[in-house]
Amino acid sequence: DAKTTQPPSMDCAEGRAANLPCNHSTISGNEYVYWYRQIHSQGPQYIIHGLKNNETNEMASLIITEDRKSSTLILPHATLRDTAVYYCIVRSLNNAGNMLTFGGGTRLMVKP
Amino acid sequence: DAGITQSPRHKVTETGTPVTLRCHQTENHRYMYWYRQDPGHGLRLIHYSYGVKDTDKGEVSDGYSVSRSKTEDFLLTLESATSSQTSVYFCAISGGLAGSTDTQYFGPGTRLTVL
Numbered sequence: 513d514a515k516t517t518q519p520p521s522m523d524c525a526e527g528r529a530a531n532l533p534c535n536h537s538t539i540s541g542n543e544y545v546y547w548y549r550q551i552h553s554q555g556p557q558y559i560i561h562g563l564k565n566n567e568t569n570e571m572a573s574l575i576i577t578e579d580r581k582s583s584t585l586i587l588p589h590a591t592l593r594d595t596a597v598y599y600c601i602v603r604s605l606n607n608a609g610n611m612l613t614f615g616g617g618t619r620l621m622v623k624p
Numbered sequence: 625d626a627g628i629t630q631s632p633r634h635k636v637t638e639t640g641t642p643v644t645l646r647c648h649q650t651e652n653h654r655y656m657y658w659y660r661q662d663p664g665h666g667l668r669l670i671h672y673s674y675g676v677k678d679t680d681k682g683e684v685s686d687g688y689s690v691s692r693s694k695t696e697d698f699l700l701t702l703e704s705a706t707s708s709q710t711s712v713y714f715c716a717i718s719g720g721l722a723g724s725t726d727t728q729y730f731g732p733g734t735r736l737t738v739l
Contacts, residue, residue: 546727555714555730556667603726611659611669611682612716612728 516600521619524594530587532618534600537581543604545576547585548614549596556599556614559585590622627651628731630715636737643702645734647715649695654720656698657728658682658690660711667714673698674720705738712736 517535524530536545546561560567560574562583567574573586587594599617603610627650637643647656657672659682669682671690679690687709689701702709715731 553712553733555716555733558727558729561727611657611672612667614666616666 516602516615518598518600518615518618520616521621523621523623524587524590526592526622526624527589530590530594530620530622532585532587532598532600532620533582534585535582536600536602539580539602540604543602545574545580545583546601546603546612547572547574548599548601548612549594550599550617551593551596556612557596559598590620592622592624594620595622596620628715628717628729630713630731630734632734633732634735636739637705638739639706640704643705643736643738645700645713645715645736647698647700647731649698649715649717651717651729652695653717654695655718655726655728656692657716657718658688658698658700659714659716660684660709661714661733662711670700670713702736705736707738710736710738 544561544563547559548556550556559571560569562574562576576583597617597619599614629648631646655674658670659667661667668684670684670688671679671682673679673692676692691699713734716728718726718728
């Protein structure tokens with residue numbers, strides 16, 4: 513699976529959009545971009561994933577560049593409960609049984 | 625959230641004692657996983673299961689065994705706990721469907737301390 517690069521930390525004001533970037537310049541054609549987050553002491557929480565089209569669900573939006581070498585996770589109206597470490601992971605299809613490789617992630621601090 | 629529970633949630637034990645952690649799912653997912661999380665190492669896969677009685681080793685399997693006698697339960701056993709096995713243990717599940725992206729969903733974790 514391709515490696516990812518994320519900034520180690522970011523701040524965001526409560527109520528504003530949080531835009532978390534991720535670089536995955538070595539991604540290959542059959543690899544998806546996944547986002548998870550981990551709130552302190554809890555299990556990682558799945559947020560969203562995508563291949564090449566932008567995706568949106570009730571938690572977030574995922575914007576993937578046309579060349580697929582980078583992506584941005586958008587939390588449209590961040591709340592204090594969104595304070596967490598966010599992980600960007602690239603995985604290929606049919607990867608059942610393979611471990612998820614969590615890098616350092618981005619520690620997002622949402623401030624009042 | 626996926627129906628995954630782990631028990632116990634916290635445990636303190638002594639070196640040399642056996643310990644069994646339980647993961648229970650209500651999603652009827654085929655795959656189940658055990659990870660451990662330690663500072664500086666991220667999550668590392670210990671063992672996983674791809675069906676009843678079907679298991680395989682992960683990245684850090686030494687000192688651990690697993691069993692899956694029912695679809696819904698995946699047990700992790702430390703035969704003789706050591707201080708290096710002090711960690712937070714997470715169970716995960718996935719559908720394992722062919723052609724899918726096989727999203728993994730995680731349980732709440734078990735914090736194990738070996739004295």
